[in-house]
Amino acid sequence: MKSSNLFQNKSKIVKLLMPMLLAVLLSSCVSNEPQVKACSQLPAVLTAHLDKTPFSGRTYGDVIQYAVILKRERDMCLNRIDKIREWQTEDLSK
Numbered sequence: 001m002k003s004s005n006l007f008q009n010k011s012k013i014v015k016l017l018m019p020m021l022l023a024v025l026l027s028s029c030v031s032n033e034p035q036v037k038a039c040s041q042l043p044a045v046l047t048a049h050l051d052k053t054p055f056s057g058r059t060y061g062d063v064i065q066y067a068v069i070l071k072r073e074r075d076m077c078l079n080r081i082d083k084i085r086e087w088q089t090e091d092l093s094k
Helices: 002-030 060-093
Strands: none
Touching: none
């Protein structure tokens, strides 16, 4: 008789403790919410398409003129890359 009373007492204790332990364990999960960081969109001006000038010359002089045009186009691309890098550092510092 004593063992059955002891078993019933233990089962009552377990039935009372189990929901409390479960509540404590589940409530600890709530505080670890993931941080959401909004990423701003890259300005469309910096990602616009650039046309490449086709070469249609036949002389060495045409090659030199084309080289100047390509250098100007390259400088435009480098300028955009520099602006994107500046934008990234500004965005990260906010």
